[in-house]
Amino acid sequence: MSSVVVIGGGVAGLTTAYRLLQGDPELSVTVLEAADRPGGRLTSLEIADLEIDAGPDSFVARKPWAVELCHELGLRLAEPGASGAYIWTDSGLVPLPPTALGIPADVGALIRWPALSRVGRFGALSDLVRKARPQDNDEALGALLRRRVGDEATDRLVAPLLGGLFAGDVDELGVRSTFPELAAWERTFGSLIRAARAASKAASGAGPIFVKPVAGVHALPRSLVAAIGDLRVRTSTGATEVVRDGEAFVVRTADGDLGADGVVVATPSFAAADLLRDTVPDAARHLDQIRYVSTAVVALVYGEGTADALPDATGFVVPKECAPMTAATFLSRKWPDPAFGDRAVVRCFVGAAGTEDVLDAADEDIVDAVARHLAALLPLPERADASTVVRWPRSMPQYGVGHLDRVSAIEAALPSGIFVVGNAYRGVGIADTVRAATEVAERVRTHVAGTVRTEKVR
Ligand SMILES: Cc1cc2nc3c(=O)[nH]c(=O)nc-3n(C[C@H](O)[C@H](O)[C@H](O)COP(=O)(O)OP(=O)(O)OC[C@H]3O[C@@H](n4cnc5c(N)ncnc54)[C@H](O)[C@@H]3O)c2cc1C
Structure with missing residues (x-):
C-alpha cells in the first residue's frame, strides 16, 4: 500500500490529507503536527464564558474553495451581521467610502470623503486622467498605488485595507502575488478607479464577501480531523528532517522514522527550510528568503x-x-x-x-x-x-516583489515526491490555502500512482 506523510496539521495539511483520502480511502496517510492540537492558526481562545x-x-466567500469544503464537511456557514467599516483618523472614526479591492469605487463619495485633504482627493482623482504605465515585471504594490492614486490616498485609505490583509507594508509587497487584479485593471481600464467602479457594479448582489462556519473558523480543522480519522493525525509529533531513501523518503521525528512514497510539507516556509536543508539545499535557500x-x-x-x-x-x-x-x-x-x-x-x-x-x-x-x-x-x-x-x-x-518567481524556484528545486503547500506560497488566506491543498493532493496522487506502476513493472 502506498503511503504519504503530511508534515503540519494546519488547514493546508489537513485539507491535503482529506483530499488524498477522498481520492483513495485505501491510501496510508499520516499527518504529523508539532503542536498538541491540530488546526495551526485556526484555533479558538476562551475569554469570560465565551x-x-x-x-x-x-x-x-467569493473564492469558492473554503466554502465548498465546509459544505462537503456539513458545516453550516454564517453571514456577517453588519456591513461597512470605518477608518481611524485623528478626528475619530470615519466610514470608509465604497471600494473594490481597496480602491475607491464611487467618485462622488471620494470627493466628499472627509479623511483626505483637498490635495489628497485631487491626487486620487488624477487616476481617472493620468496616462497608464503598466509594468511588464512585478513591482511593489505601493509603487502602483502611488503612481495611480497618489501618496495620501495610498497611505490613508488603500494601504490600511490591502496591506492589512498581509500585516504588510504596501511598499514591500509585490503586486503579482498579492493583488494581480490591480495590474490588470491598470492595463485594461487605464484607471484603477474606473475598474473599481466596474468591479463593484458587477459584484452588486453577489452575496457577502466573508463567511464563517456558524461555530467559528476553528470548527473547520475539527471537522477535517473527524473526516480524516483522528488516528491518522499525530499531534505533539514534530518532524525534524526529510531524507531520501532510494525513490522513497524517510521522515524523521523524535518518536521514530516514517517511510513514505510521498511527503507533503505543509508547515510555514521557514520550518520547511529546516526540514529540507540537508536533503534539498536549493529549495531550503529559497524557502529561507520568505520573510x-x-x-x-x-x-x-x-x-x-x-x-x-x-x-x-x-x-x-x-x-x-x-x-x-x-x-x-x-x-x-x-x-x-x-x-x-x-x-x-x-x-x-x-x-x-x-x-x-x-x-x-x-x-x-x-x-x-x-x-x-x-x-x-x-x-x-x-x-x-x-x-x-x-x-x-x-x-x-x-509576499515581496518577485515572490511568485521564488515559489516557482522552490517547486523546481524539489525532487519528485516532495511537495510544499501552505499560505507561504500562492495566497495567504484560508480560501487560497484550501485551493492549493486540493491541487497538491492531486499532484501527490499522480506521483504515488506513478511509483506503484514503476514497482509493478520492476
Ligand atoms: C492573526 C491572524 C488572523 C488571520 N485572519 C484570517 C482571516 O480572517 N481570513 C483568512 O482567510 N485568513 C486569515 N489568516 C491567515 C490564515 O490563518 C492562514 O491562511 C492559514 O492558517 C494557513 O494555514 P497553513 O496550514 O498554511 O498554516 P498554519 O496554520 O501555520 O499550519 C502549519 C502547521 O504546521 C505545524 N508545524 C510547523 N513545523 C512543524 C514540524 N516540524 N512538524 C510538524 N508540524 C509542524 C504548525 O504547528 C502548524 O500547526 C490569519 C492569520 C493570522 C495569523
Missing part, C-alpha cells in the same frame, strides 16, 4: 449593557503607526451570537511589517494601550471586563 476564534474569524511578520490578537469582552457602544459595522482599520493596533473587529456586530448577551466583544490586531516592536511590550501594557484607544473613539469603558492577548510569532508571510 469561546471565540483566536486567529482567522472568517474567510472570503514573516509577527502579530497578535487582543480580545476584549466588555460588561453587560455595552453592546450598543459599537457602531453597526464590522470594525475599523488603522493607517500605519497612527495607533497601537492595525485593525479592530467589532465581533459582537460582525458575528452576533446569543452567547454575547448585551456585551460588546472586540478583537484588535497588533503588529505588522514596520510596527512589530509594539509586540515587545508586556501583555497587560498591550491590552491597556488598545483599550484606552478604543475608549477614546467609542463610548466604551477604559477597561474591558475580560481581556486576553494571543501572540502569533512569525505568522504572516510577506
Whole structure:
C-alpha cells in the first residue's frame, strides 16, 4: 500500500490529507503536527464564558474553495451581521467610502470623503486622467498605488485595507502575488478607479464577501480531523528532517522514522527550510528568503449593557503607526451570537511589517494601550471586563516583489515526491490555502500512482 506523510496539521495539511483520502480511502496517510492540537492558526481562545476564534474569524466567500469544503464537511456557514467599516483618523472614526479591492469605487463619495485633504482627493482623482504605465515585471504594490492614486490616498485609505490583509507594508509587497487584479485593471481600464467602479457594479448582489462556519473558523480543522480519522493525525509529533531513501523518503521525528512514497510539507516556509536543508539545499535557500511578520490578537469582552457602544459595522482599520493596533473587529456586530448577551466583544490586531516592536511590550501594557484607544473613539469603558492577548510569532508571510518567481524556484528545486503547500506560497488566506491543498493532493496522487506502476513493472 502506498503511503504519504503530511508534515503540519494546519488547514493546508489537513485539507491535503482529506483530499488524498477522498481520492483513495485505501491510501496510508499520516499527518504529523508539532503542536498538541491540530488546526495551526485556526484555533479558538476562551475569554469570560465565551469561546471565540483566536486567529482567522472568517474567510472570503467569493473564492469558492473554503466554502465548498465546509459544505462537503456539513458545516453550516454564517453571514456577517453588519456591513461597512470605518477608518481611524485623528478626528475619530470615519466610514470608509465604497471600494473594490481597496480602491475607491464611487467618485462622488471620494470627493466628499472627509479623511483626505483637498490635495489628497485631487491626487486620487488624477487616476481617472493620468496616462497608464503598466509594468511588464512585478513591482511593489505601493509603487502602483502611488503612481495611480497618489501618496495620501495610498497611505490613508488603500494601504490600511490591502496591506492589512498581509500585516504588510504596501511598499514591500509585490503586486503579482498579492493583488494581480490591480495590474490588470491598470492595463485594461487605464484607471484603477474606473475598474473599481466596474468591479463593484458587477459584484452588486453577489452575496457577502466573508463567511464563517456558524461555530467559528476553528470548527473547520475539527471537522477535517473527524473526516480524516483522528488516528491518522499525530499531534505533539514534530518532524525534524526529510531524507531520501532510494525513490522513497524517510521522515524523521523524535518518536521514530516514517517511510513514505510521498511527503507533503505543509508547515510555514521557514520550518520547511529546516526540514529540507540537508536533503534539498536549493529549495531550503529559497524557502529561507520568505520573510514573516509577527502579530497578535487582543480580545476584549466588555460588561453587560455595552453592546450598543459599537457602531453597526464590522470594525475599523488603522493607517500605519497612527495607533497601537492595525485593525479592530467589532465581533459582537460582525458575528452576533446569543452567547454575547448585551456585551460588546472586540478583537484588535497588533503588529505588522514596520510596527512589530509594539509586540515587545508586556501583555497587560498591550491590552491597556488598545483599550484606552478604543475608549477614546467609542463610548466604551477604559477597561474591558475580560481581556486576553494571543501572540502569533512569525505568522504572516510577506509576499515581496518577485515572490511568485521564488515559489516557482522552490517547486523546481524539489525532487519528485516532495511537495510544499501552505499560505507561504500562492495566497495567504484560508480560501487560497484550501485551493492549493486540493491541487497538491492531486499532484501527490499522480506521483504515488506513478511509483506503484514503476514497482509493478520492476
Ligand atoms: C492573526 C491572524 C488572523 C488571520 N485572519 C484570517 C482571516 O480572517 N481570513 C483568512 O482567510 N485568513 C486569515 N489568516 C491567515 C490564515 O490563518 C492562514 O491562511 C492559514 O492558517 C494557513 O494555514 P497553513 O496550514 O498554511 O498554516 P498554519 O496554520 O501555520 O499550519 C502549519 C502547521 O504546521 C505545524 N508545524 C510547523 N513545523 C512543524 C514540524 N516540524 N512538524 C510538524 N508540524 C509542524 C504548525 O504547528 C502548524 O500547526 C490569519 C492569520 C493570522 C495569523
